[in-house]
Amino acid sequence: MMLGRISPPDSPFRAHARWQAHWCTALGSPFTAQLCTLVADRLDPATPLGRRLDSWPGNPQDDALMLRVTGGLHALVRAGKAPALAALYPPAPAPDPDALWAALAPVLAGKAILPWLDSAPQTNEVARSGVLVPGFLTIAAETGLPLALLELGCSAGLNLVPDRYGYRLGTLEAGNPDCGLRIHPVWDGADPPAAPLAIESRAGVDLNPLDVLNPAERSRLLAYVWPDQPQRLERMARAIAITAEDMPEIVKGDAADFVEARVKPREGVVTTVYHSIAFQYFPPETQARITAHMEKVGARATPAAPLAWLRFEMTPSADGTDHADAPTLRLKLWPTGEDRLLARAHPHGKLVQWLA
Numbered sequence: 326m327m328l329g330r331i332s333p334p335d336s337p338f339r340a341h342a343r344w345q346a347h348w349c350t351a352l353g354s355p356f357t358a359q360l361c362t363l364v365a366d367r368l369d370p371a372t373p374l375g376r377r378l379d380s381w382p383g384n385p386q387d388d389a390l391m392l393r394v395t396g397g398l399h400a401l402v403r404a405g406k407a408p409a410l411a412a413l414y415p416p417a418p419a420p421d422p423d424a425l426w427a428a429l430a431p432v433l434a435g436k437a438i439l440p441w442l443d444s445a446p447q448t449n450e451v452a453r454s455g456v457l458v459p460g461f462l463t464i465a466a467e468t469g470l471p472l473a474l475l476e477l478g479c480s481a482g483l484n485l486v487p488d489r490y491g492y493r494l495g496t497l498e499a500g501n502p503d504c505g506l507r508i509h510p511v512w513d514g515a516d517p518p519a520a521p522l523a524i525e526s527r528a529g530v531d532l533n534p535l536d537v538l539n540p541a542e543r544s545r546l547l548a549y550v551w552p553d554q555p556q557r558l559e560r561m562a563r564a565i566a567i568t569a570e571d572m573p574e575i576v577k578g579d580a581a582d583f584v585e586a587r588v589k590p591r592e593g594v595v596t597t598v599y600h601s602i603a604f605q606y607f608p609p610e611t612q613a614r615i616t617a618h619m620e621k622v623g624a625r626a627t628p629a630a631p632l633a634w635l636r637f638e639m640t641p642s643a644d645g646t647d648h649a650d651a652p653t654l655r656l657k658l659w660p661t662g663e664d665r666l667l668a669r670a671h672p673h674g675k676l677v678q679w680l681a
């Protein structure tokens with residue numbers, strides 16, 4: 326009798342891994358897609374990893390389970406702990422699936438990936454500063470004041486130092502051109518206002534902040550970037566170095582507690598609360614408390630002590646059940662409290678359609 330390849334029974338995890346492969350392909354990461362497909366098709370269900378994944382108690386999709394596995398694999402490769410696999414990782418040419426599986430199977434059969442299942446992937450996309458900064462420039466132009474930045478869901482704090490990076494936004498050059506990092510989204514529309522980007526102070530909050538001064542946490546942040554996105558990896562490594570030069574204040578805690586404790590308009594600055602692809606992860610009670618506090622203190626804002634709320638977030642669909650279209654950049658600025666759509670943009674900031 327000929328023994329074929331192991332053909333494991335399908336499980337919610339395997340279906341999720343195939344879905345993840347589809348999205349990796351659609352987002353331009355064919356190598357990561359290949360990893361997902363191989364795991365879905367060939368992971369031995371009798372290994373400790375196979376057992377845990379196939380009997381995952383939660384929803385594999387909600388828990389981004391496959392990306393926990395790819396993050397763990399990338400971390401091992403980056404640390405030099407899986408040399409046979411590393412030889413097939415980008416920038417090597419796309420490997421033959423059987424050759425890749427031959428290098429992958431022993432790693433998956435061991436225990437090294439298991440700890441990566443215990444926590445959700447955590448990212449911090451610095452290219453989102455290329456979407457936020459045009460919003461900050463709009464706030465600066467309209468108030469004529471320096472910004473006091475308060476970021477909610479700031480992760481490692483890479484978007485808390487937007488003034489340290491360089492930008493090309495349409496035809497406008499902004500920020501610091503000499504830092505070795507230039508954020509240059511594909512731009513559609515008029516240029517944003519050419520105001521000076523003066524930051525008076527900066528602080529952020531995250532439920533689970535990553536400390537870029539800690540080598541293990543730094544490696545973790547880089548491991549979640551897909552290995553076939555070298556530009557993103559390079560950009561993040563540079564942003565980590567720039568942020569670490571002078572760490573901004575990052576508070577560990579819930580965003581609503583931070584907003585209630587810290588958001589109060591002050592004379593001479595525009596108090597600027599902002600967040601990118603974070604609000605949807607806050608519990609409904611946190612979202613409601615943030616909104617209530619912003620409205621309450623917004624009512625006390627004056628032209629000399631204004632309040633801004635800049636949000637780069639997914640847009641709920643008309644029936645409120647899902648997210649429709651591209652994420653939007655919206656600005657609510659008090660004392661008027663007018664709320665405006667400034668832009669639509671790619672979720673990672675690759676493309677900005679400036680509408681203001």
Ligand SMILES: C[S@@+](CC[C@H](N)C(=O)[O-])C[C@H]1O[C@@H](n2cnc3c(N)ncnc32)[C@H](O)[C@@H]1O
Binds near residue numbers: 448477484580603
């Ligand atoms: C998808 S990440 C986005 C991180 C960052 N804003 C960016 O654009 O790269 C969402 C962040 O929200 C944080 N988060 C989730 N719930 C939170 C809460 N209740 N309060 C504060 N931060 C929270 C997570 O820890 C995570 O770092």
